[in-house]
Amino acid sequence: MKTLHEVEVTTITGETQKLSAFAGQTLLIVNTATGCGLAPQFEGLEALHRRFKDRGFSVLGFPCNQFAGQEPLSAEGIQETCKLKYDVTFPLFAKLDVNGPNTHPLYRQLKEAAPGLAGLEAIKWNFTKFLVDGRGQVLARFAPTDKPEALVEQVEAALAGKLKPLDSPQPWWASTPSTSVGATIARMLLGLALLLAGTGHLTFQRTEFLAQVPRWVPLDADFVVLASGVVELLLGASLLALGRWRVLVGLVVATFFVLVFPGNISQYVNGISAFGLDTDQARFIRLFFQPVLVAWALWSTGAITAFRSKRSSPSATATPALQS
Secondary structure, X not given: OOOHHHOEEEEOOOOEEEHHHHOOOEEEEEEEOOOOOOOOHHHHHHHHHHHHHHXXXXXXXXEOOOOOOOOOOOHHHHHHHHHHHHOOOOOEEOOOEOOOOOEOHHHHHXXXXXXXXXXXXXXXXXXXXXXEOOOOOEEEEEOOOOOHHHXXXXXXXXXXXXXXXXXXXXXXXXXXXXXXXXXXXXXXXXXXXXXXXXHHHHOOOHHHHHOOOOOOOOOOHHHHHHHHHXXXXXXXXXXXXXXXXXXXXXXXXXXXXXXXXXXXXXXXXXXXXXXXXXXXXXXXXXXXXXXXXXXXXXXXXXXXXXXXXXXXXXXXXXXXXXXX
């Protein structure tokens, strides 16, 4: 299991230091910027630091100038501003990159352990926060707009040992393997396509979808179309929003595509025209698109990667980590 304690960082005064210097302490790691509109959070971070520091807690501030150039100050200027304006006493470090090709190893590990919204690892803005336990394992990630005073409960839970690391061993279907930018875009496009298809089921394409319901299905055809539309809307929204559970969502979406495949077969066998498929050749070619959709769902969500990892590590079957 990865630990942050082996990572080397540079203090605000220029000394090299390993994070093992904070071993045993619960940490809140924050990328800061004195010129950001969220800079007043320095006060809340300092209050959090002072409230829990005697219980083995510390805030660590890592200045970053990657967001609209909002940290242009030198190390000395950052120190002076944080001290005079916000009375900061928690440790500050040298400026670093949190995104891009020069991402600091600290942030590579943080983002890998705790992807953000929709499963995107990139830091979205200043004052993104990571809660780390005393063993150097990531417990939670918080958005820039999450105010420090709202994190008291999570810090209390971390100090009490009630939160599990996000990279704890867990079922492969609950894992969050890294996915490429291309795969992430593909997942978003698939989610949008399902939202459009679901809307079509319920509204403007309802009649055409009725043509795909196999005659042997023992349910009212209109009910099947409406139910499919609702399911597609839910699955599409899940692909877009539930990045933390994208592998499980990918498996469910792939299963859904398999379950509706008999409708495509029925359309071909019975020669039913719909969606512009007016010839047997067109309907036959359409059959081969369904396996593509299944593969698309599994690849774009990282389900294939997760399954391969499971095969190479078959003992990873513990319960999934708790998250905030």
